[in-house]
Amino acid sequence: MEYRSRLKIVVPVILTLTLMGVFSFNFYRLKTEWENFFTSTINNELKRVKSMVESTVESGGDPVSSLSSYMENSSLLKGAKIKLYDRTVKVPGSNFEKNFMERKIDFKNFSVILYFDISKEKEINTHILNQFLIATAISIALIAGIFLSLKLYFDERESLSRETAEKERLKSISIAISSILHEVKNSLSRLNMIAYRIATKKDLKYAEILQKEVQQLSKFIDEAAALNKPLKLNVKKLNIKDIIDEAVKEFKELTSLKGIEIICKAENIFTKGDKNLLKSALRNIIKNGIEALDVSNKKEKKLIIETKKGKNSLKIIIKDNANIPWKEDELFSPFKTTKEKGFGIGLFSVKRIIKAHNGTVKAYKSKGYSVFEITIPITTASS
Structure with missing residues (x-):
């Protein structure tokens, strides 16, 4: 400003x-x-x-x-x-x-x-000077008009920009509140139904379902609340391969159960960053890929993770062959999701984490794969 x-x-x-x-x-x-x-x-x-x-x-x-x-x-x-x-x-x-x-x-x-x-010379010099003063006065008047027009233009543009930004902000707040209320309302309805079944049928399996629903609702509330807080990085030297391996390990049983093959081609690349936050970002993208593959009708379900080292930055590429359609402009927006039980917070959180590390994240389609590409500096990270 x-x-x-x-x-x-x-x-x-x-x-x-x-x-x-x-x-x-x-x-x-x-x-x-x-x-x-x-x-x-x-x-x-x-x-x-x-x-x-x-x-x-x-x-x-x-x-x-x-x-x-x-x-x-x-x-x-x-x-x-x-x-x-x-x-x-x-x-x-x-x-x-x-x-x-x-x-x-x-x-x-x-x-x-x-x-x-030399009276003629002086007379003409005086005439030139007078013309110069007249032209200067006209120029100043014109410039003052231009200055005023520019000021009015910029003021109107800034006012319009503020008004547009305020409308977008209120729209985002409205969407966020609607999404949160909708999700909480659905969860409460499910909890109410499960509680009724526990009371009438005395079946412990409904108690387990109730516990999972409560955990799911609690997770949603925590993630939604975290959106309003600035990220604080605990920056340390780390190996990207170690973080990827740890994130992949968490989904080993799930991928084995669902017949999904994870191909990891990560290299030992050292940089600085927040290990837990970076792992959380990778976990969200991997989880998205697994969920997309799970609902796809592909015979061979593959999720590929690879790294590329540049001169001053590194790339982490995560891609799956589920090739589920999505809107690119809404992919990293909060509370936008194509999944039935999704919150629309995961990829937005990924973008926040990568941005906090002075990096970028983008998604695109390539040769039948949905590709997520993360780029972060090799040596530095901001807090």
């Missing part, structure tokens, strides 16, 4: 500075080009005057008269003086004002001081 707030300020500021920079550069270039043009015009005028005076002197004429005649037809040259040793001669028709530009041409025995009218 802080990053977004800064972004809302930074973007208009950068835009403002960029536009101002472009405008300033264009006006500076225009002013420079005009000054260069005027300077070039003055220099050309100096060359013409110098050439004229030299020609006049060489032909034995009077440079004063020549300069006077030249000034009558010049729009720039307004005054001239000829300095001969200690004597200064003012050329007839000359006008000497303070704002005129003074230039000096040295000849062999005398110097000519020329006075150019």
Whole structure:
């Protein structure tokens, strides 16, 4: 949220500075080009005057008269003086004002001081400056409008985002509460029926069923309550193969009974993490695979576990050939399940555990297998 707030300020500021920079550069270039043009015009005028005076002197004429005649037809040259040793001669028709530009041409025995009218240059410079100020004012007004529009846009977008997030949050809470109430209600109905049978038939087998139902309900409540608590990792060095072997061992009798073959191709890969939580995540995925295989009509029921070591991370791949259909976007969502007696918490818990280890988990179909792929860093884990 802080990053977004800064972004809302930074973007208009950068835009403002960029536009101002472009405008300033264009006006500076225009002013420079005009000054260069005027300077070039003055220099050309100096060359013409110098050439004229030299020609006049060489032909034995009077440079004063020549300069006077030249000034009558010049729009720039307004005054001239000829300095001969200690004597200064003012050329007839000359006008000497303070704002005129003074230039000096040295000849062999005398110097000519020329006075150019630069009022046009100043007038155009003033005009350029005024245009620059007007353009700057317009630019600032436009930029202020853009800034305001951006602010309104970002505020509306942020408000919409908050509103959407709040709706999603309330929707999730509603779904969670409905799922929990539904599950508890079903369990209580079953418990009530079993209790009635115990009371009427005095059969101990119903007591065992009652005990299992209570345990199942207790497990559901514990798992649902755990969703609201942050995970605390007990990070230690561990061997991934050992954890996989321990998780597989827990299902040995069950898989043997159901005719499911577990093929384990785990390697000795050392990393850091919470052993119990990682084992819980693996147990949930393996359990899902076994349950899927149990209801499938496959003759050969296989669950394959393998590991792959990368440069900075390791992969744990668990796949089964039950190939039960599922919606990928709902697979890791809480309280979403395709199983009759499932809670929809197991895979969500897997995602939380792997994420807490700075890892990722994804599911996909490949060559008739349902594949779960876990990726976690080899050396580090966050708490």
